[in-house]
Amino acid sequence: MKRILVRLKERSYPILIGRNLVASVGSFLKPLKLGPKILIVTNEAVSNLFLASVLSSLKRAGFELAAPYLLEHGDERDKSEKTLLRLWEHMARAKLERTSTLLALGGGVVGDVAGFAASTYMRGISLVLVPTTLLAQVDASIGGKTGIDLPSAKNLVGTFYQPRMVISDVGTLQKIPTRELRNGFAEIIKYGMIRDAALFRLLEREKNWFEPDFLETVIARSAAVKAEIIERDERETKGERIILNYGHTFAHAFEAASQYRLPHGEAVALGMVSAARLARKKKLLRASDEERQNRLIEKAGLPTERARYRLGHHGILQHMMLDKKKREGKPRFVLPSAVGCVKVVENVSLAELKEIL
Ligand SMILES: NC(=O)c1ccc[n+]([C@@H]2O[C@H](COP(=O)([O-])OP(=O)(O)OC[C@H]3O[C@@H](n4cnc5c(N)ncnc54)[C@H](O)[C@@H]3O)[C@@H](O)[C@H]2O)c1
Numbered sequence: 001m002k003r004i005l006v007r008l009k010e011r012s013y014p015i016l017i018g019r020n021l022v023a024s025v026g027s028f029l030k031p032l033k034l035g036p037k038i039l040i041v042t043n044e045a046v047s048n049l050f051l052a053s054v055l056s057s058l059k060r061a062g063f064e065l066a067a068p069y070l071l072e073h074g075d076e077r078d079k080s081e082k083t084l085l086r087l088w089e090h091m092a093r094a095k096l097e098r099t100s101t102l103l104a105l106g107g108g109v110v111g112d113v114a115g116f117a118a119s120t121y122m123r124g125i126s127l128v129l130v131p132t133t134l135l136a137q138v139d140a141s142i143g144g145k146t147g148i149d150l151p152s153a154k155n156l157v158g159t160f161y162q163p164r165m166v167i168s169d170v171g172t173l174q175k176i177p178t179r180e181l182r183n184g185f186a187e188i189i190k191y192g193m194i195r196d197a198a199l200f201r202l203l204e205r206e207k208n209w210f211e212p213d214f215l216e217t218v219i220a221r222s223a224a225v226k227a228e229i230i231e232r233d234e235r236e237t238k239g240e241r242i243i244l245n246y247g248h249t250f251a252h253a254f255e256a257a258s259q260y261r262l263p264h265g266e267a268v269a270l271g272m273v274s275a276a277r278l279a280r281k282k283k284l285l286r287a288s289d290e291e292r293q294n295r296l297i298e299k300a301g302l303p304t305e306r307a308r309y310r311l312g313h314h315g316i317l318q319h320m321m322l323d324k325k326k327r328e329g330k331p332r333f334v335l336p337s338a339v340g341c342v343k344v345v346e347n348v349s350l351a352e353l354k355e356i357l
């Protein structure tokens with residue numbers, strides 16, 4: 001098992017990464033000296049796979065278990081104000097107190113909603129995350145962002161709220177569809193590009209990315225990269241966290257232009273391809289490094305060519321301009337200068353963007 005500490009003074013917390021952790025959740029939580037009562041938030045699909053095991057482990061560790069709460073849809077629709085209201089009411093009926101704990105068992109959707117509920121119920125109760133998708137293990141469960149969607153935009157309402165512990169069981173990934181795993185790998189490649197050239201080389205060398213030991217290694221390295229950035233800019237006020245957005249300015253525009261049919265990881269892959277192309281145009285990046293990135297994206301089974309998605313250029317540019325307006329006319333692009341290294345660049349013209357796209 002690997003253990004990464006996110007150092008945020010009194011809000012510090014460990015991320016545990018390994019196999020068969022779900023069956024021992026109770027013993028990992030014991031040293032945290034949480035209050036006696038725990039309520040699990042999950043959804044039906046995830047509960048069928050892991051709920052019994054988590055419940056019995058918590059029981060063995062002496063916790064008092066409230067009735068679990070199952071989110072209704074099992075997808076992005078659960079990140080709504082309706083879900084939140086029902087969840088808060090469930091928590092009240094279960095008589096959760098200030099000392100109680102909410103445990104999120106599932107993907108990023110479960111973590112985001114449960115995190116928001118935990119951060120607001122009685123002005124904040126303890127939160128434990130047990131992420132069960134690759135994306136949630138390398139990204140969503142680290143950094144303290146919680147939130148729900150509004151009809152006008154995703155993740156528009158939320159809080160910064162750090163969990164007490166994150167428990168990432170690599171074994172839970174066995175039944176995840178390959179396409180979902182690939183989407184998680186888009187973020188892992190991102191971490192390699194922005195900060196960790198050794199992680200990038202590991203991905204280049206390894207043949208079987210889905211092998212559990214390898215997964216454990218790359219999840220831990222990814223978590224460490226994100227944790228280190230969060231430590232320096234917990235609330236996105238110091239301009240450090242922006243590098244986590246590598247490929248994402250383009251990706252968000254591609255997702256919007258596809259009416260959100262394009263999966264996030266595929267959009268990020270295409271976004272990194274565009275960002276690297278822009279970096280090359282600006283003579284920041286060598287051709288050989290751009291090729292290395294794109295080869296790795298292809299190796300992950302992720303797209304490097306946008307053509308087959310038929311996303312209109314007009315819609316993409318419009319979205320990027322809208323994004324620019326939101327940030328007072330100063331679009332900032334995170335561009336690679338080498339594998340493992342990025343720069344924040346502001347002088348990108350509309351003409352350059354058009355050329356890239
Ligand atoms: N808070 C953050 O910093 C942050 C960062 C990135 C993404 N996110 C959010 O995360 C969400 C996406 O998360 P996601 O990709 O984990 O998707 P998800 O939570 O929707 O899960 C995807 C599907 O996989 C199922 N599932 C979960 N675990 C499984 C398992 N072990 N085996 C089989 N099926 C399983 C779920 O029931 C669901 O149907 C988005 O809402 C996004 O906004 C948040």
Ligand SMILES: [Zn+2]
Binds near residue numbers: 187248264268
């Ligand atoms: Zn992302």
